Amino acid sequence: MLLTVVLSLVLVMIVLVGMGVALYIPLRIVSLLISDYFGAPFEPLAMDLVRKSLQLIGPQPGQRILDMGSGDARVLIEAVRQYQMQAVGYELAWYPYLVSFIRLHYLKLWSEITIVFANFFKADLTTFDVVMSYQEPPEILLLRDKYLREMPDHAWLISPRFKVPDWPVTRSDTSGQYPIYVYAMGTIRQELKFA
Numbered sequence: 001m002l003l004t005v006v007l008s009l010v011l012v013m014i015v016l017v018g019m020g021v022a023l024y025i026p027l028r029i030v031s032l033l034i035s036d037y038f039g040a041p042f043e044p045l046a047m048d049l050v051r052k053s054l055q056l057i058g059p060q061p062g063q064r065i066l067d068m069g070s071g072d073a074r075v076l077i078e079a080v081r082q083y084q085m086q087a088v089g090y091e092l093a094w095y096p097y098l099v100s101f102i103r104l105h106y107l108k109l110w111s112e113i114t115i116v117f118a119n120f121f122k123a124d125l126t127t128f129d130v131v132m133s134y135q136e137p138p139e140i141l142l143l144r145d146k147y148l149r150e151m152p153d154h155a156w157l158i159s160p161r162f163k164v165p166d167w168p169v170t171r172s173d174t175s176g177q178y179p180i181y182v183y184a185m186g187t188i189r190q191e192l193k194f195a
């Protein structure tokens with residue numbers, strides 16, 4: 001009798017795990033395709049580069065940071081924990097969104113960090129002091145005008161790995177796996193004579 005119950009439980013668990021895996025794989029693939037279609041794929045920035053990115057601009061407590069495609073929220077978590085910034089992320093793919101949701105709950109940071117499940121092209125950048133944009137060249141080209149139109153003069157744009165085409169780099173760090181490029185929006189507007 002006991003053996004039958006144990007065997008039944010094991011069978012149920014095997015079926016549940018199998019269903020979980022069978023569901024997870026296609027959903028993970030769909031998530032990857034969404035990331036890739038709308039922007040850069042989910043490739044979290046190495047933590048040392050996250051730290052270097054923020055060190056380059058020296059954020060102040062209370063300043064607002066927006067991560068365009070916030071992935072697992074590592075940039076936002078670092079910004080809140082190390083610099084007491086106010087942090088918002090936009091994330092469109094369900095898998096990184098779910099990972100960030102779980103991480104923020106586990107770290108009890110859900111009330112301090114807002115992750116919007118939406119396309120970052122819909123984000124209003126006018127109230128942010130820092131914008132993190134770890135995207136690939138095609139999206140950077142599309143986003144460039146939005147940054148020029150919406151970001152305040154005093155704000156910083158951080159672009160890991162890829163430069164913003166035709167923009168003079170304000171600061172950079174090339175000591176890590178990828179270079180980090182940082183742009184002071186006021187300077188960029190002056191240099192480009194953008195009214």
Ligand SMILES: C[S@@+](CC[C@H](N)C(=O)[O-])C[C@H]1O[C@@H](n2cnc3c(N)ncnc32)[C@H](O)[C@@H]1O
Nearest residue numbers: 035038039040043044045069071092093119120
């Ligand atoms: C290279 S990862 C960067 C993740 C994170 N910012 C980091 O530095 O670790 C790019 C992220 O952007 C997200 N993404 C791509 N296109 C997007 C879009 N149009 N709107 C919102 N998120 C997008 C992807 O799903 C992915 O999580």
